[in-house]
Amino acid sequence: MVFEGSSAAISHTGKVRSNNQDSGYSGANLFVVADGMGGHAGGDVASSIAIHRIEGLDHAYESTDDAQAELQAAATTAASDLVRASKDRPELAGLGTTLSAIIMVDDYAVIGHIGDSRIYLFRDDELTQISADHTFVQRLVDSGRITPEEARYHPRRSVLMRVLSDMDIDPELDMFVMPTHPGDRWLLCSDGLSGVVDELHIAKAMRLGLAPGRTSDILLKQALDGGAPDNVTIVMVDVGGAHPLSSGTPTVVGSAANPQGIIVPAARSSLTGWLHPVRQAANEPTHFEPAADYLEELIEEDKRRSRRRRIGWIAALVAAIGLLVGAGVVAYNWTQTRYFVGADDDSVVIFRGVQQSIGPISLSTEIEDTEILLADLPPYQRSAVERTINARSLSDAEAIVNRLRVSAEEVTGETPAPTPTPTPSEEPAS
Known part of the structure; x- marks a missing residue:
């Protein structure tokens, strides 16, 4: 059929x-x-x-x-x-x-x-x-x-x-x-x-x-x-x-x-191949x-290449993680040279660090509770403290606190004890 x-x-x-x-x-x-x-x-x-x-x-x-x-x-x-x-x-x-x-x-x-x-x-x-x-x-x-x-x-x-x-x-x-x-x-x-x-x-x-x-x-x-x-x-x-x-x-x-398909063409001269390398490569x-054992050799070569790629990727990953960790340490150390004045519950507090957090990790720590009550501050200063006030150094933070004490005294009519100014040996370098 x-x-x-x-x-x-x-x-x-x-x-x-x-x-x-x-x-x-x-x-x-x-x-x-x-x-x-x-x-x-x-x-x-x-x-x-x-x-x-x-x-x-x-x-x-x-x-x-x-x-x-x-x-x-x-x-x-x-x-x-x-x-x-x-x-x-x-x-x-x-x-x-x-x-x-x-x-x-x-x-x-x-x-x-x-x-x-x-x-x-x-x-x-x-x-x-x-x-x-x-x-x-x-x-x-x-x-x-x-x-x-x-x-x-x-x-x-x-x-x-x-x-x-x-x-x-x-x-x-x-x-x-x-x-x-x-x-x-x-x-x-x-x-x-x-x-x-x-x-x-x-x-x-x-x-x-x-x-x-x-x-x-x-x-x-x-x-x-x-x-x-x-x-x-x-x-x-x-x-x-x-x-x-x-x-x-x-x-x-x-x-x-x-019709000439099975007739062998004349061999090309070496000069022609030298003059036309692209055409020679094309043929x-x-x-x-x-050969019979070539497959196993290629498979072994492929395994070696795969291992080298794996090692290269792992090395690159380790290096990248190292750079990220190093950058993180440097960044964290820098944040610990910063200060700000903020609020903790109902009082004014001096903090070391910056106001941000990374997930559950806070980048600031409380170093002094001034015992100045937020309720004793004028409304505009209370609002500023709640929003936090940046300080250039610990001395600058102490100066901000002293001004807040004065304002609190004016509101309450009392004279609270001044916050002692730290000696140069107590103040960390900015």
């Missing part, structure tokens, strides 16, 4: 790289994205080999089991082709490619995936990532060491742990089958899209309800507007729906669409497949 739906495929070099190492395929039943790795020549060749080997699977199937078996066999053959290519041409050593493929069988999607290209499903206005990234940072996310948001900017985000390459003739693909419904939209893309445009904006473009080709154009523009540091490849397919059915003519994009591999 032939799958009925509409689809589109586009691929762009991006704004930084000078050649396109991605490949994509959109056919009647088969949809594929491959993101090559291995430098200026290897990436082109690897993704082209993968697409040309797998495009033969674009036909109807009796069952999903048949489709899975053929997809796994084609991926294994593609890996053997990569091994043979690197042996025949030593300059291709280290080539490899991601592979994300969907074969539509009746009402099911047969999915095969390896690497960090992605497969998304847009269903009922919700976007879901179906594939799992086979990357070092994804392992860090899965183990709880970092968050998905941190993974987007992690310096090791391009380190691949599984990939079709000349290092492994028996690649381990994620293989599974999912039911698909009319109205579903499937998106396959290289990390040139998913690494620049987040899922929120991808879903927003999907919700516009435009045809696959138009939606793909919008997503590509967003990637380019975001800088497009890598090649961008998008394959989109609708299941049923209102959009016209595809003609059935396969669409091949990227390096696989180039370096976008991914790196590590």
Whole structure:
């Protein structure tokens, strides 16, 4: 049975790289994205080999089991082709490619995936990532060491742990089958899209309800507007729906669409690389497949980096607390050189400190109850004392008290004993 739906495929070099190492395929039943790795020549060749080997699977199937078996066999053959290519041409050593493929069988999607290209499903206005990234940072996310948001900017985000390459003739693909419904939209893309445009904006473009080709154009523009540091490849397919059915003519994009795609370009001279360092850097591999023990080394390095960050934060926190405590001590000592005259219950009192408090902590202490009753003061002086009267020093506070005594005497007609003036040795320095 032939799958009925509409689809589109586009691929762009991006704004930084000078050649396109991605490949994509959109056919009647088969949809594929491959993101090559291995430098200026290897990436082109690897993704082209993968697409040309797998495009033969674009036909109807009796069952999903048949489709899975053929997809796994084609991926294994593609890996053997990569091994043979690197042996025949030593300059291709280290080539490899991601592979994300969907074969539509009746009402099911047969999915095969390896690497960090992605497969998304847009269903009922919700976007879901179906594939799992086979990357070092994804392992860090899965183990709880970092968050998905941190993974987007992690310096090791391009380190691949599984990939079709000349290092492994028996690649381990994620293989599974999912039911698909009319109205579903499937998106396959290289990390040139998913690494620049987040899922929120991808879903927003999907919700516009435009045809696959138009939606793909919008997503590509967003990637380019975001800088497009890598090649961008998008394959989109609708299941049923209102959009016209595809003609059935396969669409091949990227390096696989180039008849010369699997021919190794001539080596660049060292002079050219020296004259154009940016272009030379742009042709370096976008991914790196590590040796078997590399993961543990990176995890240990990540742990050391995490410990250093933790120690740095703790040291900074301790230093900040120390500065705050030191500033608090200095500020408190300064307040204890200040004086004011105020009221305590019904009498006039001299205080050391300032009138403010920090929560339950008062910044003033009573040093002398003058025994001058507030009731004996004229109303304006009583009000001033209740509001507190600042003094420049203890001597100044004593002088204010003596004036209040005189006022109290005039009100009561009595002569209260004067407050003794402290000797210089008794008066603290201001």
